[in-house]
Amino acid sequence: MIRYVALRLAGMAGVLLVICAVTFTIFYVFPADPALQACGKSCTPERLAMLHHQMGLDRPLWRQFTGYLTGIFAGRSYGEGPLAVQCHFPCLGFSYQNNTPVWDLMMRRLPTTLSIAAGAAVLWLAGGVAVGVMSALRKDTLLDRTMMVGTLTSASLPIYFTAMTLTVLVVQVGGLLPYSSYVPVGQDPAGWAKNLVLPWVALALLYAAMYARMTRASMVETMAEPFIRTARAKGLPERTVVAKHGLRAGLTPVLTVFGMDLGALLGGAVITESVFGLPGLGRLTIDSIETSDQPVVMGVALLAAFFITFANLVVDLAYAVVDPQVRFS
């Protein structure tokens, strides 16, 4: 077990390292000279050269890369002597736009993204699984067909379309909720929830539909297994058969996908945040791409990749705990 986890962690580190290298290449080799932007309009060649030196852009690419890596684990300083700027662990550089450490910028945005993802995940998991199980237990009835047509449609809805429709209907016409904005949960929990209901519902509609279809397929298969017949033959009430035997086996694949979806969403719900104007990681990504703020783009990309690989690891470990057939190898 420990050996397995260690191996997986090493693998994860390897993947992140490669992603880091690829990101670095994309963002530092392709775009225009960042020093030129930092220099401003009245830029003299001397000042440009100094900035180049201070930002470390005059060093060979691999030295810049190792510098970046060192910064993440140990912090680093830019420039030398009295001009040196200290960047503390975990150092992902400074934003070209406002000279804030990238890490601080991201941590300021993370609560919004976390709030969106967590609320939506609760809704879609509960809704999707409930609909899926109901559909599976009443397979081929009118209810099942109706729900499956409904989920298919719901899964085809583009998120911005749902978002705009919901806003027009609920906020503009209905006047039931305020236009979405972010209120920190510690400050006003009720306001926090009220402001995030629409993004949650918009995301949940999309994901719940996919989960309902997945749950249905998995449960239909599970309920036809011999061990379900055995459980019924033992005289267990149907409720127990479904809840204790069916769900446990039937939901394992759903939980796998859930872990990965949640991991991907933590990197920022780019479109949802854009439509609802919420200041999360996704919005930060878009804004920093628009302003060619490479250190920030790189930071967010790395953080997102970290969430994805980490979720993968957690899912695999959880799988091994739930399903005794899985061996650590």
Add this chain to the structure above:
Amino acid sequence: MSAPSLAEGRAATPPPLGRSPWRTAARRLRRDPAALIGLGIVLLFVLMALTAPVLTALNGHGPNEFHPEKIDKALAGAPKGALGGVDGDFWLGVEPGTGRDVFSRMVHGARISLLISVLATGVATAAGTALGLLAGFSGGRLDALISRVMDLVLSFPQLIFMIALVSVLPEGNRTLELVFVMGFFGWPYVGRIVRGQALVLRSREFVEAARAAGMTRARILFREVLPNLLAPILVYATLTVPINIGTEAALSFLGIGVRPPDSSWGQMMATAMTWYQVDPMFFVVPGVCLLLTVLAFTLLGDAFRDALDPRSATR
């Protein structure tokens, strides 16, 4: 020596009589209402995309023709008239701010949306099939290498990287750039399926028979293995198109898809963002188009899967 004839029985060419898997599938599809609805909608949109110039000639407004008389300057450019300016001349109203004909932009948008998503699916499927076959069929180190690369590409936060890549790519043909960027992030999904299937097929009797009969590796690959993979590849490709339609729309929505003055449904949604509270009609049109095409391709893909599955009962 009758090496080829040993293989013929299992090859994809349907025998003149009897039921080949493809014929059974076609029979099943013809009786599946969901498949027919899906196919109908897809054909409708394809037809619309193909005949876009004719359709815009019919209503007389090009997709990039400005109609300042149709918008209200006093209301910051909101369309005059009900429902976003719908009338006998402008069938689906006009774009707020510019007065461009929504119907013309929609049909031209269909061209770009469908073209990009189908081509990107093509790229992903071709690359995924080739690399998946290579990995599954050769095994060993090459397999390990390709599998690692697939895992790696799948661990990328895809949308962020697509946005970033498209935005740093040099100015060029944006359509092609989108196709290749989307194809690049799509191929491992196909690759994994093909690799898994190829691993199974590699040790099946008919492949061993072909090998024993002295068939070359390339011939085995193309005559024996590939025909057996066509069904899952077709199903997967059909289900990838709607995902790509969504991705293209998302990229255009975020402002890094097609460039103005070209229209795509995502680009229309993006414009609609600033207007949706004043003029809901304008986001409903591209939104419904996106919903319908995605739904139709999903229906079709699901139907293909059911029809091509040999385990499902013959109807």
